[in-house]
Amino acid sequence: MIVVLERETDAVRAAGISAELASAGVATTPGTEAGGRAVLVSEREVSADQSTWIRGLPGVAEVTVTPGKYRLTSRVFRPTTTTVEVGAGVVIGGPGFVVAAGPCAVESAGQLDSVARAVADGGAAVLRGGAFKPRSSPYSFQGLEEHGLRLLEEQRDRTGLPVVTEVLEPAWIERVAKSADILQIGARNMQNYPLLREAGRSGLPVLLKRGLSATVEEWLLAAEYVLLEGNPNVILCERGIRSYEPSTRFTLDLSAIPVVKRVSHLPVIVDPSHSGGRADLVRPLALAAAAAGADGLLVDVHTDPTSARCDADQALTAPEFAELVEALERVLYAVDRPLTRPLWAPTAEAV
Amino acid sequence: MIVVLERETDAVRAAGISAELASAGVATTPGTEAGGRAVLVSEREVSADQSTWIRGLPGVAEVTVTPGKYRLTSRVFRPTTTTVEVGAGVVIGGPGFVVAAGPCAVESAGQLDSVARAVADGGAAVLRGGAFKPRSSPYSFQGLEEHGLRLLEEQRDRTGLPVVTEVLEPAWIERVAKSADILQIGARNMQNYPLLREAGRSGLPVLLKRGLSATVEEWLLAAEYVLLEGNPNVILCERGIRSYEPSTRFTLDLSAIPVVKRVSHLPVIVDPSHSGGRADLVRPLALAAAAAGADGLLVDVHTDPTSARCDADQALTAPEFAELVEALERVLYAVDRPLTRPLWAPTAEAV
Amino acid sequence: MIVVLERETDAVRAAGISAELASAGVATTPGTEAGGRAVLVSEREVSADQSTWIRGLPGVAEVTVTPGKYRLTSRVFRPTTTTVEVGAGVVIGGPGFVVAAGPCAVESAGQLDSVARAVADGGAAVLRGGAFKPRSSPYSFQGLEEHGLRLLEEQRDRTGLPVVTEVLEPAWIERVAKSADILQIGARNMQNYPLLREAGRSGLPVLLKRGLSATVEEWLLAAEYVLLEGNPNVILCERGIRSYEPSTRFTLDLSAIPVVKRVSHLPVIVDPSHSGGRADLVRPLALAAAAAGADGLLVDVHTDPTSARCDADQALTAPEFAELVEALERVLYAVDRPLTRPLWAPTAEAV
Amino acid sequence: MIVVLERETDAVRAAGISAELASAGVATTPGTEAGGRAVLVSEREVSADQSTWIRGLPGVAEVTVTPGKYRLTSRVFRPTTTTVEVGAGVVIGGPGFVVAAGPCAVESAGQLDSVARAVADGGAAVLRGGAFKPRSSPYSFQGLEEHGLRLLEEQRDRTGLPVVTEVLEPAWIERVAKSADILQIGARNMQNYPLLREAGRSGLPVLLKRGLSATVEEWLLAAEYVLLEGNPNVILCERGIRSYEPSTRFTLDLSAIPVVKRVSHLPVIVDPSHSGGRADLVRPLALAAAAAGADGLLVDVHTDPTSARCDADQALTAPEFAELVEALERVLYAVDRPLTRPLWAPTAEAV
């Protein structure tokens, strides 16, 4: 159950309501809903009688009962799909299908520059690139860190493309937010709750990857941590789950798209690159994602994949990316969705 | 390695070649390739020298070295995609995308009749329906068995639609083959080797479901049992694999389509019904399968799903099926594939 | 619900009761319980009222309501653990812990003879050995088949050890039963229902391996197929399940032992060889199985593992097996269970 | 490859060696080994020639080539099992088997006091209890946080038992270290690299839970992050992995114990409580863990499980815990390991 308080209800009154509910056996957690109003959320269900009584309490604006464990992420609480404006007029979750693309890791000024041009030219509306790379081994390339952030910032300024980049710990969110438009929370951190809360407090768009073996329920509950801080700007990203199948690094779970869309109002995009870990699978999986109803893609592109310092096997080349987007537009047409085009066209500019 | 023998090589000579190879340390298994010539297949690789030597042996037509564990199923052995003619001019694995649809289980003459009309009307080119149902519990409905076969036969005669139905044991193949055009081998029987061999011997089209937790490699090796008997008519069917995710019965592994197509020449279709176990997921998964490059679909349809005696939650109604096919045609157009239409149009006929 | 009929209730009366139940909305499946009495089993639950009414019907001896989907396998129906007498006085499921050991595959008279001596010497009370090997690839060694059966029979005669061997299809059960005391149904065939039914009809002890990705519930429902034919002699065998972990072939699920023992009366043994696929894991996993409450083990032993034609990496040598049994006896002592010793001591005999 | 530098090699010289290696194509990561010497670690292997050359460089003490991806965690680098002294003379990884027990979450002074007494009385040598609880839902009890730490500190002072408690973020390590002897890093944070590094820097014993779907390799690579900071005090804890089986919350992977022990020198304990999520499974799984070679256990105990605010279903009562330890001692005797007894005996004291 979610109790939304009236805008004018002050903190003291809110605490009073919470205490009243608690003494009636209904423990609640305080938070803020998308519109900025205070909420009190209970884990368990309440009886119809209790719900009527709560609705009548002074200071209470609305009471919503949501099924399952979902509360603020529930489509029952918020029936229309959330649209997340990520910068430069790009909106995820609206009619337009958004492709974010770029290198797995930012490696150098030259590399990022060439890839950024290529993806903008190819049809990406958002630039991706990791400055902090969470790697299984401490001996693998860990990203350019702060220097990588500066390079992303430069490209954003030059290209106008909004930037998405991963953040690994709460202490870095403020700094990352200066260089990026979307905070990416990686699969390995999906249940890093201090990070989720802090990303919630930032108010910034958050791209929340599904955990390596997270259920859809756990994934939405992770999003719930962000929303509870008053930040509705969550974009979910399916990126493959652990299974026994060895021919792909992970198993892309496209069923998760319609499953999420049925229970939640959050937009969902798909990462066909990290999922399979194979460049040759990116195109069929990307098209399948669009057909299954995804709101966008996150794609690894590199102008020289063989030299990539991270996940070299999965990066598309610039021409492969351009062909993918062409094929994608045909499928999007079949499902009545336009592709959101980048504002900037580097090739045109060069002319 | 696959050694194809010349057509005129007789059994005695073949045995001699096999013995020669064995004494050189190359154990082989005898079989028959698609074109009807005898083959000797080895599990391990041979050296380049050995391969040259074998090529020179009298009676040997060709020697092909295939990577991995794949032999007759390998695209290296047979570079063009296999096309399986399943009856009434319907071909799976060719340019046309083929939808097989019908009830999970044949329940009665009336039920099968109404569903057969509905699916033919909706655009299915093959009729599915289980007469023998492999059920986890012995107390669940096990199918109408022989009576179910007779009902399928009647519908085939009336509608002209080729029929696919499951066979559970070698002893029944001959009988099932009288009533059906395609032998379905279910997920639970993917590693039932006597059944695979016998299906191979029948020469009939075999729809081979992926095992509940089979790797792609195991699945193709299962197909290898059928092919080795000289029967090239295998259609693979991805139907979801076991994972930890509880919101769907199985996790549809669409990556398997491009993975299989890269290593093998066999056609692959997708069952979006048994995969999710949920009617609301059938359409998005079906469209995704088409976009990912599948050669067809196997869809559960029921004119009265709530009364279905088997897997009621996953059946589409007749109108839902018709809408699915409409949406599917748009996606197929985007990927340049025509839908194979049924020869028979019951509604038109009724007029 | 299980309705046990009185011994004197004839087939006509039984059919009448079944019809009466059906017309009251309670569909049932006929079968035979362990004691030989006819039963009618329903999949769904019945109301308390219905249950009282059924209890009163002439010809009905007992009505038992069992929780979940379990019926004849349920500990509620049969509270004491089933003991399976497998030959030569060896009982599985009683106080004694039974070790079955031998080669993965029977390879030759000499191999089987040396391994049989070694395992009897080491403390095995049952001889295992596959004559029919279900192999992922048709090019792998498939077993000596009928010749393998004859070799097993010879060893049984010579050593007095009861023999367990796998059977792959219904048509072979009668022949296998001549040479073996326990029919092994392999992981790949756990849901091969015609095979389960036929094994049920044989009345012989059945060793039922857990399917590669079977839930405990599906495993017990598979056993239910055997029990329903009036054959209570089912021994379950946990042999590892599919998971994402690559360092072992399968993941041994020892939790399944206490889970099964809580809901069912069937004995459970463990195969630590096929589970890990690694000889170095057999001992720790075998001891763990004993500590967790297993009723026995199934262990691969080979006197020359490097030459083994099947699963060479997992076979213990004769001395390793003897050491395992020594260590095992200490753990068994800790959990108050004696080891069932073989009747025959080949070394002693040789003296 | 691990290059250990001589103790007297200063930072400038170390940087020089690293640069020399890099220019020879061997990229390395700097760190500190257990003994406090600087190391340079490379991800890839080096040739025998290179290794000889590196060994001869001034300032280099040793060069070790380790198989696979393991470096500082490899048993090849450090052949003897690591012993972690966790306080009050308790050592994990030595001959003694150590039981850590206590409530899942610290709930109140009274609760912690009664549970601490019970577990010390029952035979636990370490007290567990979560002050910060990582919960799937933000609406579940999140722990008493700082207040919980104070209560743990009080119990440590009173009972002399070393304390293990979870830490969720780098910023809290210093504070947690004041109240606890062992930093627990939870399954959800196994790949939270900033947290691992900071725990490494603290030099404190770190209990590293296996990630929900981590492979053994990923788990050891996570430990590598801690070791690289010069902190050798890592205790691994197997706590069940994600699988498809629904009868237990996770699937305890006991094979991981011998697998880890073969490749690594780190001690491994087992959490039979979080694994199954069921109190009735704790005892069989705990005994199995001891038989399989674990170095200790982490067990949830509550004096009133039904009132527990976290994971109530899995907590043992005080008497159940005492019985478990009794049974455990018998199994430990069978595998020649003594139980490490707590120094403090509250009941005796009370007398």
Ligand SMILES: C=C(OP(=O)(O)O)C(=O)O
């Ligand atoms: C590391 C990444 O992805 P994931 O967190 O999904 O592994 C990434 O997108 O750069």
Ligand SMILES: C=C(OP(=O)(O)O)C(=O)O
């Ligand atoms: C039982 C069926 O499917 P599967 O073998 O894939 O479970 C079916 O298609 O009827």
Ligand SMILES: C=C(OP(=O)(O)O)C(=O)O
């Ligand atoms: C093949 C065997 O086992 P499983 O069926 O468990 O793979 C066997 O025990 O020989």
Ligand SMILES: C=C(OP(=O)(O)O)C(=O)O
């Ligand atoms: C939360 C805990 O465990 P895990 O991290 O293994 O889930 C715990 O031990 O309190």
